[in-house]
Amino acid sequence: MTGLLDHMRTHATPPRFLAALRALVRTDSLWLIALAAITGILAGCVVSAMTATTLLAHQLLAPGAGRLSGLKAIDPVRALLVPTLGGLLLGGVGALLARNRRFTPIDPVEANALHGGRMSLRDSLLVALQTVLSNGCGASLGLEAGFSQLGAAFGSRIGRQLRMHRADVRLLVGCGAAGAIGAAFDAPLAGAFYAFELIIGTYTLSALAPIALAAIAALGVVHATGMVTPSVLVSTPVRIPAVAYVPIAGLGIVAAFVGIALMRAVTLTEQAMRTLPLPEWLKPALGGLLVGLLALISPSVLSSGHMAMQMGLISTPPLLLAAGLLGLKALASAISIGSGFRGGLFFASLYLGVLTGAVFAGVLAPIMALPVSVCSVVGMCALAVAVIGGPMTMIFLALETTGSLPLTSAVMVSAILSSMTVRRTFGYSFATWRFHLRGENIRSGVDVGWMRSLTVARMMRTEVPTLPATATVATARDTYPGATPRYIILRDAHRRYVGLIENTQLHARHYADTTPVTALVQTGDETLSPDTSLSCALDSFERTTRPALAVTNENGMVLGLLSERYVLRRYAEELERTRRELAGEKHKH
Template identity: 85%
Template sequence: MTGLLEHMRTHTTPPRFLAALRALVRTNSLWLIALAALTGILAGSVVSIMTSTTLFAHHLLSPATGRLSGLATVEPMRALLVPSLGGLLLGLFSYALVRSKRFRPVDPVEANALHGGRMSLRDSALVACQTILSNGCGASLGLEAGFSQLGAALGSRIGRQLRMHRADVRLLVGCGAAGAIGAAFDAPLAGAFYAFELIIGTYTLTALAPIALASVVALGVVHTTGMVLPPVQVPAPESIPPLAFLPIAGLGIVTALVGVALMKGVTLTERIFTKIPLPVWSKPALGGVLVGLLALVSPSVLSSGHMAMRAGLLSTPPLLLALGLLGLKALASAISIGSGFRGGLFFASLYLGVLTGAVFAGVLSPLMALPVSVCAIVGMCGLAVAVIGGPMTMIFLALETTGSLPLTSAVMVSAILSSLTVRRTFGYSFATWRFHLRGENIRSGVDVGWMRNLTVERMMRTEVPTLPATTNVGEARDAYPGATPRYIVLRDAQRRYVGVIENVSLHSRRYNDTTPVVELVQEGDITLPPCTSLSVALDSFERTTRPALAVVNEDGMVMGLLSERYVLRRYAEELERTRRELAGEKHKG
């Protein structure tokens, strides 16, 4: 894989061909759909290559089969050695990447929200390698993070290579993620809505064709290579009684609370591993030992848990066993992430949801006979919604997995209530929660990066009328006798900022000529650093209720003046531009 990426990087396409292709894409939207199909092919290839590589690595733990979570038992020596040695190798690899100071991977959601879809193909390939190594040695995480990371990065590279518009690059990032998830789960509709809900952040009619085509094409690649699991034949009822929707709604709330507990548990585990007095590169090895010990109790904790999930859907475990497996899998996943393994919780959340549904059915059985298979599917999708934050994604995944409309209706109720409960009690999905811990206020892939690019230094007016702070009102009126300028900045003897006054206040009859102008400065006066973003500036205006604020550097020198009216106008212009992009209206030129 790395050799192919190196070849792509060193053997560039002729500039004339790129220029011609760029012109075609900008003038005819059909070429954008063709690029989406190409992105889907690449994403499907990524899924096939990563899956086959990981299955080959799984033979180290189980020579008989490459599907770890479906094993009945695992050899104690292999269960302890393989995850720990894999963790040690991963720790050294990750430590070397961090020391190189060039490894700054950007998640597809973050890329679309903040960077206009810009992703590093090199960094994403390294993330994919880390994910393969983590999952291959048995860490209790899924491959979907690596799938979507590299698939989206390939879409980003295509868009940036052709110098496409920001909106088109973001769309191709969504195409790569849609293709990866659709191919991984054998569910093209789920893959498409994964891109809409998480990566792009909104559904648009113009994006439907490229996103759907990328997902379908990627699925075709995976089927051609044989890297897709056989379908699951889930026993589904012909209809669900109306009274059954009440406990189904309750299960949706329960899965949301379990999902929140899982996300907080991962954060707590990370803090615990941070405090352990060991070198950072050795902590994945410790995590591998702990996961191996849990695998001795039940091998279902190994890897993503996909085979264990399938087994749970076909034959749901009884109450006590399901409760025990739920605790083991949640602990193994938290340890895997907390110790430094790479991977996602999408696959793991599906298995955890099946177990949650089984526990719920067991508790409910004395009161109401609700089919365990229904609880398993509803729990699977409800918990996945809580973790990844995509209700429509899971509704379509349930439909494509079971083919049952009554069961999909039950999943819809659970998914909606799970999403609402998480939003009300926690406010984040797993991805956005981790962004929050890093200090990023990102809720989805909706493009908010333009607000950070618009700093007050770019928007301020540099020609600012000033007065010495020692001036009195009479002298100020003589200096500025008319109604303009609207705002005047006061400076001290060293020309440092003192305050801002309004001209209308200066000419008010409330003040006589001998009043010092500094008395006209309102309380709560603040300044803005030149690097302040548009969103922070808007918050500052709202908080202080001031019509204008001065832009001051670190030395206290006035650089310019920014008015709330101008900021709001720029904000409205950018919102209109975003609306036009969402409506599919292309830029000129």
């Protein structure tokens, strides 16, 4: 797969061909849809290859078995040895990559939010390999992070190779993720809305055809290769009584708090791992050993938990067993991520949701008889919404998995309440929570990168009127007798910033001629740095209530002047440009 795109990057691909293809894509949306289909096919190949590789690696833990989480028992020696050695190998690879400053993987959400869809195919391939190694040795994580990472990276590479517009590159990144998730779950609608809700950040009619086609194309590939996810047979009710929606709503709220607890547990585990007097490369091995010990209690904690989730939907465990498995799986997932394994919580959250629903049904049984299968599906989707985000994604996943409209309606209620509860009490999904811990304020894939790239240095006016800070009002009036300029910057003998005054103040009659100009500087005056972003500049104007601010470097030397009016105008222009892109309107050349 990488060879195809590496070939496009070489001189063997005629520049005229790329230029002609680029012109076609920019003038006719049908060519963009064709590129979306190619991206989906590549994403389907990614899912098939990674799934086949991990199933092969699982033979080290359980020879002759299929998916690990469906095992009834496991050899104790293999359970302890394979995850530990896998963690040791992963730690060694991580140590080598840490020496390479070029390895800075950017996930699809961050790429679309901050970098205009720019992703490194090389880094994404390494992340996918790390994910395969983690899942293959039994770490309690899913492959979906690697699926979407590499699928989206192919879309990004195609878009950048053709020098497409920023909005089109972001769309192809979404196509890659849609294809990966749709193929992984055998659910193209869920994959499409995963892209809309999490990767692109919004739904637009113009993006529907490319996203949908990419998801369907990827699904066709996994069906053709035989790597499709085994189907789930769930007993669904003909109808759900209206009174049952009350506990279903309660289950959505409960699942939200379980999801929050899981995300907090991951953070606490990472903090605990940092305090251990062990080198970083050895910590995944310790995590693998701990996961192996938990697998001795129940092999369902191994890998993504997909087969265990299916078994839980078909034959729901009783209350106490479900509660025990819930705690074991949550602990194993937290240890896996906290110790340095690569992977996602999408698959794991589905299994945890099934167990949460089983526990809820068992507790509710003395009060109200609600089918356990209903609680399991509702809990599965509600917990996934809490951890991953994207309520529409999970609503369509429920519909495609069960084919039941009444059950999908129940899932819709719980998913919405779960999403609202997490937003009000926690404020983040798992992905955005990780961004928050790194200091990034990203809530979705909505494009906010232009706000960071539009810095004060790019907006300020460099030719500014100045006065010595030792001057008097009379001298200033003689120097600037008219109504212009509006703002004057005061500098000391070393040309450093002292303050900013307005011309209207200077010509006010209540100031005597002998008054020093420094007396006109308002209290609370501050300056902007040239690398300050547009959003931070707006915050400064709002905080100081000043119509203009000076721009200085770290030594206090004056570089320019920026007015709030100009910043607001540029902000409005960029918002309008973004709105046009989201609406699918033609780009202006």
